[in-house]
Amino acid sequence: MAVEVRVTATLQRMVGGRSVTAEGSTVGEILDSLDSRYQGFKEQVADNGQLRRFVNIFLNDEDIRFLKDLSTPVKDGDVVSILPAMSGGC
């Protein structure tokens, strides 16, 4: 399955653009695919198979934490958006 992956910030610098196409049948496989092309990609997003706390991934407009996390299936034409949290505090 070919999906469009939209990235920002550090990942955008890593892949050299705002979006990249990747193959896989789940979000986790998409990350593996990108990691094979861009070393260290997956580590930015997941740790020990779990999505990092301050990273959000959307499949189209659904947060994958409310789907099946990294096991969430994807299909041709889907858009996966990876966003770091925008947060802080005094």
Next chain:
Amino acid sequence: MYKIEKRYVDEMVAHAVAEKPNECCGILAGVDGRIAKLYRTTNIEASPYRYNVHPKELLQILDEIDDNEWQFSGIYHSHTFSEAYPSPTDVSLAFWPEALYFLVSLADSHNPVVRAFHIVDGKVTEEQLQVSE
């Protein structure tokens, strides 16, 4: 030096006052060296001590910025009781190195302060603001 129209500074302060005592947060989109749009966002922490932009709002705003061919330019949030300077928490959670981080302080309620900073790899550098009418 970052040029910003006074109305956007006033809008950030107004948002901070409206959310007080909780921290407010928002996003600035830019085009051709000026601000195109200020987005007030929902602080899902609803806390005087933390902010966290609602992830789905963030996604929608970034899509709108892309659709308009604007640039993602800045992030603002308020410090209700402390100075307009990035806290250790702000620095440790600064995952957007391309953005200018605006801090609004309401510590002196009669004299709100707005300052802006680059936060890259844990290093904080102030950007002077040139406010115009």
